[in-house]
Amino acid sequence: MKFTAKRVVVSVAVAGIAVVGVGATVIATAADPVSPEITSPAPAEAGHGDEGRYTTGDYVLNVHELDDDGAGVTTAIGPHTTYYSKTLHGTGNRRHTVVKFSAGPESDAPIVFSYPVPAAGRAVYCVATGTEAAPQVRCETTALPAR
Structure with missing residues (x-):
């Protein structure tokens, strides 16, 4: 050649x-990495199937439930609070694909953790610990309780 x-x-x-x-x-x-899905053997709480449960630590936690286009719902949850989201799987024609978390009172604070939205019929439980300056969020997916 x-x-x-x-x-x-x-x-x-x-x-x-x-x-x-x-x-x-x-x-x-x-x-903007998305953490791998972790499945828990424990079933979702009765009455809260298909929802997101977010528990905060010592700071405000912003939960962004978003679709592939980055559109969705953002909820600020106060310190030491557990919040149940009925919009985990989306609203109307939008299907959420990822849950992103930021710490502090500003809703546009940098994302500190991302987790995939599980398939319909599954719930996600997330717990925030650490501090606002060094937040830690851990999530796991649970199945609906047996009937």
Whole structure:
């Protein structure tokens, strides 16, 4: 194979585009990762199937239930509170796919944790601990109770 200046330039350009594309995907994923779903063997609380249960620690927790387009519902939950969300799986024609959390009184604070919305018929329980400066959120998916 004969290497010409034109072939070298085209090869370098194609390689550069591939590197930029892969790099952008890695950066986007690292900036907003979604934690893997964790399934609990314990059933959901009776009367709260298909809901999200969010328990806060010593700070305000902002819960963002969002669809693939980033639209959805944001709820600020006060310190030491448990909140049940009936909109976990969406409202109307919108289906939520991810729950994101931020800490503090500002609803647009940086996202500190993301968790996938489970399939219909399953609930998600999330507990926030730590401090507003160093928040920690842990979530798990539960099945509906046996009837």
